Amino acid sequence: MHYGSLLLDSIGFFDSLPLAKLEVGHHFYWHIGNKTVHGQVFINTWIVIGLLLIASIAATRNIQRIPSGIQNLMEYALEYVRDLTKAQIGEKEYRPWVPFVGTLFLFIFVANWSGALVPWKLFEIPEGELAAPTNDINTTVALALLVSLAYFFAGFRKKGLGYFAKYIEPTPVLLPIAILEDFTKPLSLSFRLFGNILADELVVAVLVLLVPLFIPLPVMMLGLFTSAIQALVFATLAAAYIHEALEGHGEEEAH
Amino acid sequence: MDPLVQAASVVAAALAIGLAAIGPGIGQGNASGSAVEGIARQPEAEGKIRGTLLLTLAFMESLTIYGLVIALVLLFANPFS
């Protein structure tokens, strides 16, 4: 009972006891005009973006025919995301989508791992705490909406208004389901990423709260693994949705 | 917060995550069993099978995560409080 109440206290369910160690839903607000933004998310996003850009510039500053060091690593990353995109979209049309899908993968991957590997607790900010940018619902919904826009854009560019034919393609009876799909896609994408990352951090935090040393290590390793897999899943699904929009419904059922 | 709503929320959160774990548990068991069978039958395809298995496991896992999100909503962002 004691542990239970401690746990609930610590995750901020009751406000009666000031034992809060785990903070969910507390944000470091910045005010822009009369709107607010989550400052800790932006700080971490900028760190992640900075890491990506520094790695890219370091890799491409002095391009050699025989790669070494950072160039080798980034070429490996590029070939990985290129193969991922090619496997989903297909040999013919994958090229223009490599930057989008690849940046999705790299950004989410680096963001997830930055949350799991860097001891953000050491850096104090006035409110809330620094963590992976992807454990904020705003980030994941932003990425998922971008994926939605991307596949609409892909469909429109390929077929023009004929893209809407896929909603009534087999039979108009399925129109509501087809429309519903467009809403469930970003919803499931964003909630999957958000839930996984938040769950990882919560599980690790709760275990650290109970047993501070060594015991949480396997769970942290599992968290790293899950983070990588979730980045892969997000990018794969984004590419698969784009492919579906490019191919159309009829051909999709053919294979 | 109304104590009744509080109690109901805690119970609902527990049920949400618990029930949401049943289906994916069965599904992941089936998938892993089939994958092991496939590897036993065709050991040279192990790498491909493992990659696909991990991806599908992540998809199934996300079903539990949806339950977890509901539980978290009930615990931390309760709409009825």
Next chain:
Amino acid sequence: MFDFDLTLPLMMAQFVALVYVMNIVFYKPLTKVITDREDYVRSNTTGAKEQLDQANKLAEQYEQELADTRRQSQSTIASAQEEAQQIAQQEIAEVQKQIQAELQQAQQELEQQKQSAFQTLEGQVNTLSNQILDKLLV
């Protein structure tokens, strides 16, 4: 937890900007260098293959020449051997003929000498018999 605010659109804009910048500093140059390298490797491989073909052809040619030369030398050896054998046989035959001729000559001489010896012997026998007859008759 679910408080959407200005973070969302700003994040979208930020991500789109990130995609653009990454496209310029990361995807384009590295894709270019990878395709360049693939072209380079491919052209090098085809060049190497051509050279290998050429080398193979040359080796085949040399082998053929070698075989030709060997065959030629073998025929030369064979003809030389034949010639030598012929010469040897000829000489042997000549020598044999010579020997035979000498033998014949020797035999003839022997016969002649025998004949002459017989004749002298006969003469001597005659004279001796005459002498014996004379002595007996005396």
